[in-house]
Amino acid sequence: MPEIKVGHIDDIQELRRARPTMVPERYIRDNSERPTHARLPDSLQIPIIDMSKMIWENDVQFHHELAKLATACEEWGFFQVINHGIDTHMLEDMEEVAREFFDLPLEEKEKYPMKPGTIQGYGHAFVFSEEQKLDWCNMLALGVEPPFIRDPKLWPTNPSHFTETLDKYSVEIRKLCHMLLRLIARSLRRVDDNVFNDMFGTAVQAVRMNYYPPCPRPDLVLGLSPHSDGSALTVLQQETDTVGLQILKDGAWVPVHPIQNALVINIGDTIEVLTNGKYKSVEHRAITNKKKDRLSLVTFYAPSYNVELGPLPEFVDVERPCMYRKYNHGDYSRHYVTNRLQGKKTLEFAKIAGEL
Numbered sequence: 001m002p003e004i005k006v007g008h009i010d011d012i013q014e015l016r017r018a019r020p021t022m023v024p025e026r027y028i029r030d031n032s033e034r035p036t037h038a039r040l041p042d043s044l045q046i047p048i049i050d051m052s053k054m055i056w057e058n059d060v061q062f063h064h065e066l067a068k069l070a071t072a073c074e075e076w077g078f079f080q081v082i083n084h085g086i087d088t089h090m091l092e093d094m095e096e097v098a099r100e101f102f103d104l105p106l107e108e109k110e111k112y113p114m115k116p117g118t119i120q121g122y123g124h125a126f127v128f129s130e131e132q133k134l135d136w137c138n139m140l141a142l143g144v145e146p147p148f149i150r151d152p153k154l155w156p157t158n159p160s161h162f163t164e165t166l167d168k169y170s171v172e173i174r175k176l177c178h179m180l181l182r183l184i185a186r187s188l189r190r191v192d193d194n195v196f197n198d199m200f201g202t203a204v205q206a207v208r209m210n211y212y213p214p215c216p217r218p219d220l221v222l223g224l225s226p227h228s229d230g231s232a233l234t235v236l237q238q239e240t241d242t243v244g245l246q247i248l249k250d251g252a253w254v255p256v257h258p259i260q261n262a263l264v265i266n267i268g269d270t271i272e273v274l275t276n277g278k279y280k281s282v283e284h285r286a287i288t289n290k291k292k293d294r295l296s297l298v299t300f301y302a303p304s305y306n307v308e309l310g311p312l313p314e315f316v317d318v319e320r321p322c323m324y325r326k327y328n329h330g331d332y333s334r335h336y337v338t339n340r341l342q343g344k345k346t347l348e349f350a351k352i353a354g355e356l
């Protein structure tokens with residue numbers, strides 16, 4: 001790979017310390033990219049799936065909730081899960097250690113550097129040139145499973161219980177992804193419940209902690225550029241006191257309002273491809289706030305790198321011709337992490353020309 005020159009990138013928390021009234025040029029977006037806020041009527045918020053209603057498969061409420069899940073995946077690509085069974089103390093502990101990490105002095109966080117062109121550690125991911133606009137965000141990204149993707153040198157030893165907390169948290173989130181993939185398969189009504197879990201092998205799991213400091217001009221910048229996730233499923237935990245996540249729905253950016261103890265789930269590119277576009281990997285972004293900071297904890301759950309992907313035959317017919325070619329997920333991962341976040345552009349890697 002040619003050398004990547006990104007120039008000096010400021011640490012946003014450090015930048016903020018001087019309490020500037022303006023933001024540096026590299027963060028100022030063109031007019032067309034600046035934050036807009038669509039308001040949805042309360043009756044039209046992203047769907048909420050109550051997992052406590054999905055325990056007994058013969059129950060009427062199971063089928064009602066399953067139908068809601070199908071609509072969520074088809075029309076929104078996003079939903080929030082409540083009563084997911086994960087201990088709320090564990091969610092709080094994870095939030096606490098992540099915050100403690102971001103609150104450390106810069107010299108401490110820089111012991112875990114995300115080097116240009118790499119994807120793990122503390123820094124700015126997806127920056128490939130000096131011209132590229134930057135996100136108003138500090139990140140810590142780590143590969144979790146399987147063990148060979150872990151880089152222990154990049155796992156913070158401060159706070160001291162960081163690794164233990166992230167490991168426990170990741171085990172629970174992994175179980176949730178497994179369960180959700182079964183339910184998503186069931187909701188499609190044409191494939192076996194285990195189709196995704198069986199196909200994915202030992203799934204790849206990575207976590208990204210995004211910390212968005214307050215911004216003096218939230219109207220000019222983005223916290224995180226628009227993108228779809230390269231995973232099969234993404235699980236996002238957000239604090240309840242700030243709104244920042246927006247999803248693109250019918251051409252408008254709509255906010256995802258946090259719900260206490262809920263987790264936000266989104267369909268990633270893998271499920272879009274496997275269902276031949278029936279379930280959507282929806283573009284999303286994060287905006288910033290003038291007064292408040294925001295933390296999001298994001299888990300990407302994806303097939304093993306050796307898995308060959310392409311639309312399942314059950315989702316290809318004359319009405320919906322095959323829209324994606326066959327490809328290797330490891331190749332897609334490499335493609336994803338070596339290109340900047342740019343809406344759904346990354347998925348063009350797999351698109352059959354002329355379709356969509």
Ligand SMILES: COC(=O)C(/C=C/C1=C(C)CCCC1(C)C)=C/O[C@H]1C=C(C)C(=O)O1
Pocket residue numbers: 119120125141142143144149204205206207208229230231232300301302303332333334336337
């Ligand atoms: C900053 O990280 C990401 O946005 C990201 C990367 C995840 C990964 C790691 C941090 C470690 C190595 C594995 C992996 C590439 C998953 C997004 O994850 C998406 C993108 C792809 C592709 C994917 O499978 O999940």
Ligand SMILES: O=C(O)CCC(=O)C(=O)O
Pocket residue numbers: 208210224229236238244245246284285286295296298
């Ligand atoms: O912070 C958010 O709400 C969005 C995070 C996100 O989309 C991501 O990390 O992929």
Ligand SMILES: [Fe+2]
Pocket residue numbers: 227228229234284
């Ligand atoms: Fe995302």
